[in-house]
Amino acid sequence: MTHTVWTDEALSTAKQDDLGRLPYAQRAAELIQATHSFESSAVFGLTGAWGSGKTSLVNLIVEELQKKHPEWGVARFTPWATSDVPGLLNEFHSSLSSALPKKKGKQVRQALATTAAVAAPAAKLIPIAGDVAAAGVKLAADALAKSPSWQAAFNKASAELKELQKPILIVVDDIDRLHGDELLALLKVVRLLGRFDGVQYLLAYDDETLYRSMDVSRAVTSHDGSAERFMEKIVQYPLFVPTLLRHQQISRLRKGLTGISRQTVDDGSASERLGGLIECFTRLLTTPRAIDRYIAQLQHHIPLLPIDEVDDEDVQLLTLIRVSFPSLFNSIPQYRSELISGHTGEWTINGQSLEYEPFDIEPLLAVVPETLRGTARDLLVSLFPKVAKKGQLAVHGSHRRQSVQHEEYFDRYFAMGILDHDVSDATVHAAVKEATEGAATPLRDLLVGAESEIRNLVLSKCLNPTSQPTTDEGRIQLAEVLAEIANDFPEDNSGPFGDRDQLLIWIGDVLAGLDEGTPAENLRAVMWTFDTPALRIRAWRRLEYSIDRAYRSGKPSWYDAVTTMLVEDAMADFLDHLKQGDDASTKSGIGYQVHFVLSHSQEQLRSAIHQLLESKEADVSTLASRLVSAQTIVGTKPNWQLSDDFDQETFNRLAPPTNDPWYDEPKQEVDIRDLSWANRRKFAAGRVRPPSGIVDHDDPKDSDSE
Known part of the structure; x- marks a missing residue:
């Protein structure tokens, strides 16, 4: 770096x-x-x-x-x-x-x-x-x-x-x-x-x-x-002095964050978390100096701890809070227990049950200017998902065990010392209008194959409210065109705020505007335009966030039906992937699919995997290989390598509690640059513990903070 x-x-x-x-x-x-x-x-x-x-x-x-x-x-x-x-x-x-x-x-x-x-x-x-x-x-x-x-x-x-x-x-x-x-x-x-x-x-x-x-x-x-x-x-x-435009903010942030980022995990959700919080960054870092000062602090703080000791994204979000709201940042350690647990430690009677009193973060936000409290709230919820409001679909939480939200890692985060080209608005507006009518070519020509900065500029202009469709038919047409374009976008493995992620955010906002009674099949047609289950799930996650903002409470009638379709599709794809064993495609996003299914249908997935293992169509080593992730250094030529950070918790939720002889096999020396399933299976040997029992989560969505 x-x-x-x-x-x-x-x-x-x-x-x-x-x-x-x-x-x-x-x-x-x-x-x-x-x-x-x-x-x-x-x-x-x-x-x-x-x-x-x-x-x-x-x-x-x-x-x-x-x-x-x-x-x-x-x-x-x-x-x-x-x-x-x-x-x-x-x-x-x-x-x-x-x-x-x-x-x-x-x-x-x-x-x-x-x-x-x-x-x-x-x-x-x-x-x-x-x-x-x-x-x-x-x-x-x-x-x-x-x-x-x-x-x-x-x-x-x-x-x-x-x-x-x-x-x-x-x-x-x-x-x-x-x-x-x-x-x-x-x-x-x-x-x-x-x-x-x-x-x-x-x-x-x-x-x-x-x-x-x-x-x-x-x-x-x-x-x-x-x-x-x-x-x-x-x-x-x-x-x-001309105002710093949104696409200029994003470009400057991307350049700075890419320069200091150290790793990305091959789970199909590259940079999704920070991308979901992009409005927090653009609202708080409004001048070149503010952005550069923020990046300079990250340049100093991120290298202070080894790559596998902290979640770099947590460091980035905490640093954003520190430079924007120093008093709020200084208060976080005082409320360590409440933020991590999501409750005050006091018991309360709720109906017939006795439960902990939820921790209300609003008094903590009193030190923040009133107009920015929503932004500060989003950042705190992302860092400490258990303080999210009940029923909130998207919290953009970390999946890493080294996250600040976990008791054993909290202290580390506070002991660290711790425009040459352009595209006219009229051209972009016309392309979006034609896409709303089902013609994909003009918008595709602007976005696909363009330089990243130009593509980022076009996307920024596409979001102009005056360009958005006003009918459900237009929304469906535009979303289908955008989904086709998303299939042709490059992978967002080069840093935060990727172009594909911005496109998915746009699709989510468009679909969230549909009438509440829209037939679920219309949504299914859009989602199945995406060419992989992982990309469908990423798009659906973005839509969930848009629903949170559009509906405030509740959700449209089509949400549950389409979610079920996506869960069944992702589950079937994963089971088929297991059946193919070492010959399965090494595509990105298999682990991401698993977490999505677990958050909605844990018992069905676990039961189906157990049946598959009992029928000998797959074995425990194949299942373990799907949870061996790969990582690379961001900002340089990709050099993917197998990661020692095996997802044991997810494995415990999927594998049967049996004493398979495979668990006794010794560790093997493998080429960590070989990402094949056969090599991942060998790599997992001796590194995976047998599950001591099935971890039962009454509310899986609370444990899968997304």
Whole structure:
């Protein structure tokens, strides 16, 4: 696993732009050029949240301006590096002087020095803090403006600048770092004392932080628009950092997570868990810095424990909670027992039965902003499935025994120190519309065979609500077309948020919109368009999650009937797979099918397997071979190898409690890169324990947290 260390450095050149912001920078540079005049001075304000890429965009704007208009001089003014108003004025005049030619600008520099010297005594009278700061700035500035000596010095400097005929841009970045009174001093001093004709300003700041600073200084009133009106007097041309689009978020996350991921298990559900929680990631990681900072923390924490000691996906979700909700993260160890068990430890009478009082996580979520509590709840339920609400179909829990949800592994997770191409919206909308009418070709051409980033972009645009079908006939047609396309998608073994998984999420959302009384056969026709039982099950899991969101409580009448069809199909396919022994296809997803059937029909599957073993059509070693998984390192060329992490618990639920001689066979040395069933059967010998008894789960879905 190799990766580049994140340093939070801003982009310095257009070649580094990976968010498609260069065109915006080019237009901004042209606006600065087009509005320039040697008879006036203009101020541009670039706003964006912390981490959105303001400094990077400023650098692109400056680069484009000087590349196309090399006559421009650019100065960087850093006001928060000074401690008082005189220092601020000196820094300003020094920055302006630095943008002048060495020889031709000599007289201008002398005039600027004179202006600064004349202004210095008045500047010393301006309080930098306290209630009188704002008034002090204006009084001193007004006094200077009426002072003959200062006016003469200012006019001389202005005349020298105009004679030089050199356009100048002064960049003032991160002005929101200043305290309220310092901020007002900067804005008013520069506004009243530094507006030389021919000099443009580019201010960069987070407007919400800026307004809060003004409010603290009592220069404006909260929530009455006075802060906005104040800035309107300062900034004539407002600009903004383009919002990070959803497909850009996903692409950046995928690239980062692929670089730090260490393994994937060949169970047919590659990356399904994180894919099901994609909305949590996109809601919480909304800026490039937020995403990169999150990935940087994972780069540090994931290697701290060996690959077989933790569930990397649990680490990723816990880290997301930590960077987004630190107080919630710090509270998790305090509620260790309740989160793991799903109850408070107190007994309560429910009807005729005595049972534990379920643990309510809502008070735990009180430290999270109200608008994000649903997101925080989804993350907690995924990590600790037993706190899920009764009847919840999809919780996206871990299947690994090293998960944080298990008592013996919990402590480890807290002791770790622990856009160059595009596709038009109209093209995508038309393709989806034709697919809704049963024509697959246009949408297939956009998705199948395309580069992953383009495919991801198309999928993101496909999800536009205005493109979705509004009739049940259209929903069925679209779902069938999407299922056909899913068959041709590459396997999602290269990292989280795979394209096929996003397609299955879309299918789930489309089908969840069907009328509650839709015939089950219509759903069956869609599900059997998928070419393998494992893919059908993956799609059904996605649909279950969509049903949870669409119905809140209850489920459509067709759900149980189609689930039964899928269970019977997966069971028959698995039994046939056992009968074929070592000659069976080494297809992916057999273990995934088993877990699905167990979650719905454990007794029938177990009984059928016992009959198969008694008839000698299969043996215990063949059954064990199907539960030997394979793994590879993600982000590199696949190198699948057999895993020592045998699924003994599932084997206990399937195998008869008999003392078969096979259990006494010794371990064999095998080539772990040989994934054939014959080799897996040899590999299982000596590694599998005979079941001491059948593990009976009253509610199998609670034990199979998906």
